[in-house]
Amino acid sequence: MNPLAEKLNSVLPAPILDALSKKGRTAFFPSAGILGQAAQARGRQINATIGIALEEDGAPMRLQGLDALFQIDGREAFPYAPSFGKPGLRDRWQSMLREKNPSLGKTALSRPVVTGALTHGLSVAGAMFLDPGESLIVPDLFWGNYRLIFEHAHGARLDTYPLFDEGGFNVAGLRARLFAEPPGKRVVLLNFPNNPTGYTCSPAEAKAICGVLVEAADAGCEVVALIDDAYFGLVYEDGVIEESIFTQLATAHERLLAVKIDGATKEDYAWGFRVGFITYASSSADETVLDALAQKTAGVVRGSISNASHLSQSLLLAAYDAPDYGAWKAEKYAVLAGRYHRMREVLAAHPEYAERFQPLPCNSGYFMCVRPLAGEAEAIRRHLLSKYDTGLIATAGLLRIAFSSVPTASIADLFANLYAAIGDVTD
Numbered sequence: 466m467n468p469l470a471e472k473l474n475s476v477l478p479a480p481i482l483d484a485l486s487k488k489g490r491t492a493f494f495p496s497a498g499i500l501g502q503a504a505q506a507r508g509r510q511i512n513a514t515i516g517i518a519l520e521e522d523g524a525p526m527r528l529q530g531l532d533a534l535f536q537i538d539g540r541e542a543f544p545y546a547p548s549f550g551k552p553g554l555r556d557r558w559q560s561m562l563r564e565k566n567p568s569l570g571k572t573a574l575s576r577p578v579v580t581g582a583l584t585h586g587l588s589v590a591g592a593m594f595l596d597p598g599e600s601l602i603v604p605d606l607f608w609g610n611y612r613l614i615f616e617h618a619h620g621a622r623l624d625t626y627p628l629f630d631e632g633g634f635n636v637a638g639l640r641a642r643l644f645a646e647p648p649g650k651r652v653v654l655l656n657f658p659n660n661p662t663g664y665t666c667s668p669a670e671a672k673a674i675c676g677v678l679v680e681a682a683d684a685g686c687e688v689v690a691l692i693d694d695a696y697f698g699l700v701y702e703d704g705v706i707e708e709s710i711f712t713q714l715a716t717a718h719e720r721l722l723a724v725k726i727d728g729a730t731k732e733d734y735a736w737g738f739r740v741g742f743i744t745y746a747s748s749s750a751d752e753t754v755l756d757a758l759a760q761k762t763a764g765v766v767r768g769s770i771s772n773a774s775h776l777s778q779s780l781l782l783a784a785y786d787a788p789d790y791g792a793w794k795a796e797k798y799a800v801l802a803g804r805y806h807r808m809r810e811v812l813a814a815h816p817e818y819a820e821r822f823q824p825l826p827c828n829s830g831y832f833m834c835v836r837p838l839a840g841e842a843e844a845i846r847r848h849l850l851s852k853y854d855t856g857l858i859a860t861a862g863l864l865r866i867a868f869s870s871v872p873t874a875s876i877a878d879l880f881a882n883l884y885a886a887i888g889d890v891t892d
């Protein structure tokens with residue numbers, strides 16, 4: 466094992482070290498190699514260490530026409546960003562994370578490491594904590610790409626439990642999965658608002674979820690909670706958690722490591738920017754431990770994408786620093802919330818729809834799902850396309866409706882088409 470990895474491992478408490486995969490254990494940030502030597506040469510009169518091209522005046526080299534396309538200092542876009550991410554952005558994201566989750570208070574958090582958005586963040590977390598053949602506990606309704614990320618790329622196994630139980634989060638199902646095997650490592654993925662259902666749990670459910678994870682940790686399990694907060698902040702009903710469940714898990718137990726995976730993709734409507742973050746917290750993790758985890762994480766980033774887009778990171782940091790940032794966000798939130806409430810109005814105005822489809826619990830996010838009471842989801846989807854010019858996603862016997870992308874004025878037609886299509890298919 467590389468001595469740098471050994472050094473990082475030496476500061477990790479046993480429950481965290483035991484929870485790492487083989488890759489996670491051998492991961493380190495190569496601070497002593499090219500990057501370390503380049504860091505030592507920074508600011509020198511002649512610095513021939515930088516792996517990019519510079520102009521004669523020392524500015525990053527760039528094509529004139531490309532530079533002219535955007536209004537940002539080329540130095541904030543053309544050179545590489547660090548593998549850890551742009552320092553100012555990491556700090557800004559951490560302070561925003563505290564603002565958005567006030568109950569974190571002064572809880573120790575790692576400095577967020579920037580990833581190539583959430584997909585990459587999830588994959589980096591998979592590399593850190595899952596060996597081939599190991600299990601990832603997820604509800605049965607999950608973002609389909611988890612299969613490619615965790616099963617295909619990391620060889621892990623998705624162990625599912627039914628997401629819903631009597632109209633709410635199935636805490637008993639999660640508990641049964643956690644206790645299905647003798648004590649050992651348990652990697653759990655939580656995603657609120659959920660894709661595909663648009664469900665976020667209530668405060669009581671969040672407390673109960675925390676409770677069963679703590680129970681597993683008390684029983685001797687090393688618990689890693691991967692928290693996919695892709696749709697964080699998009700909550701449209703009262704009685705639903707508004708802060709991330711990360712806040713509760715961050716200090717829940719010394720054998721529980723909370724891993725927050727989030728980013729600008731959906732929170733800031735910047736899907737193509739590819740900027741996400743990984744942040745750690747645990748009651749067994751002080752600053753040294755959190756820094757060791759961040760270094761390992763940056764090592765995995767370095768070995769996969771090297772570093773995330775500098776341009777995207779700089780644009781986001783400029784937006785976060787703008788005085789109107791909060792107002793810009795509120796404006797877009799209002800559009801999505803408006804569509805959600807329109808959807809509720811339409812469903813309430815058409816009790817007959819309940820004869821043909823049943824909406825699943827939904828209170829947040831981009832999506833809602835309905836279960837057709839007759840007919841097969843895929844056949845209904847195809848019929849909706851061909852006869853009603855309406856596109857939905859068929860998944861797990863359900864139809865997923867992305868209300869996030871439907872103009873408010875079309876929402877009534879969407880449900881009318883769905884109702885008619887189910888009738889056609891089952892007549």
Ligand SMILES: Cc1ncc(COP(=O)(O)O)c(C=O)c1O
Nearest residue numbers: 582583584585608660693695730
């Ligand atoms: C639950 C969930 N997690 C993660 C992602 C991936 O986000 P990103 O585009 O930042 O990789 C998505 C995207 O659809 C998602 O629905």
